Amino acid sequence: MQxxxxxxxxxxxxxxxxxxxxxMVHRRAHRWRAREGxxxxxxxxxxxxxxxxxxxxxxxxxxAAFYSRPWTWVPSGLLFATGIFIYSRSGAHFSWAQLxxxxxxxxxxxxxxxxxTGIRSRVRHPVYLGHLCEMLAxxxxxxxxxxxLLTAFAIATGAVMIRLEDAELEKRFGDExxxxxxxxxxxxxxxxx
Numbered sequence: 264m265q266x267x268x269x270x271x272x273x274x275x276x277x278x279x280x281x282x283x284x285x286x287m288v289h290r291r292a293h294r295w296r297a298r299e300g301x302x303x304x305x306x307x308x309x310x311x312x313x314x315x316x317x318x319x320x321x322x323x324x325x326x327a328a329f330y331s332r333p334w335t336w337v338p339s340g341l342l343f344a345t346g347i348f349i350y351s352r353s354g355a356h357f358s359w360a361q362l363x364x365x366x367x368x369x370x371x372x373x374x375x376x377x378x379x380t381g382i383r384s385r386v387r388h389p390v391y392l393g394h395l396c397e398m399l400a401x402x403x404x405x406x407x408x409x410x411x412l413l414t415a416f417a418i419a420t421g422a423v424m425i426r427l428e429d430a431e432l433e434k435r436f437g438d439e440x441x442x443x444x445x446x447x448x449x450x451x452x453x454x455x456x
Contacts, residue, residue, distance in 0.1 A: 264331070271401035271410055272325045273318070278398045279413040280313040282420035289427035321409045330406040339404030346396030352382035353389040377436045379443050386452040387444065388428070391421060395450065425449050 287306060288295065295302040356378050382389045398417060402410040429449070432440045447453060 264333075268328075268405045268407055269325070271405040272321070272407060275398055275401050275410045275413040276317045276321065277314055278394050279417040279420075280310060280317055281394055282417055282424040283313055284310045285424045286420065286427065289424065289431050292431050317413075321413065324409045324412075325407065327408045328406045329408055329411070332406065335406060336404045339400045342396050342400035342403060346393045346400060349382065349389050349393040349396060353393060355381045356383075375435060377432070377439050377443060379447070382452075384447065385454075387447050387449050388425060389452075391425065392450050392452065395421075421450075 284306065287309060288302075295306075386392055395414075395418070398410070398414040401407075402414050429440075429444060433444075436443075
């Protein structure tokens, strides 16, 4: 059980920093595109530093739990499965370059198009919904206060990051994206299309 709790804490540390990583990208997208060479030479090490800092900040509380019940892994398993399903659907009609954010950081990307089909007809940012499901799964399963705190942190920073990403998408796709944003929710999926 302690191994799963430690794994859950570390997974939540990494997941909680994803919005911060994308905030670095979207706040300076035009600068990243203007740079020579890969911006990931700066972005990835910065992200790893975030993991280290977040691990140091949350480490003292990594054993504090709201509860410890084996049955909590049942709903947790459902959340893990939901997250994996969402991830698998998120990759449909999207290239690895798009999933990795290359259009945001590389100049001269070819043939960009706004994908609004498949899972994206129900939710604009399905990958972030998948992340949320995985963080909630770890939080529910472990019962760790730090996992719940990191999940709340990711939701707060994710809300800011989604606004910046939507602004970037509006610049790239214009009225087509504005109409899409009005039709489809950011993270909480529409159950009916």
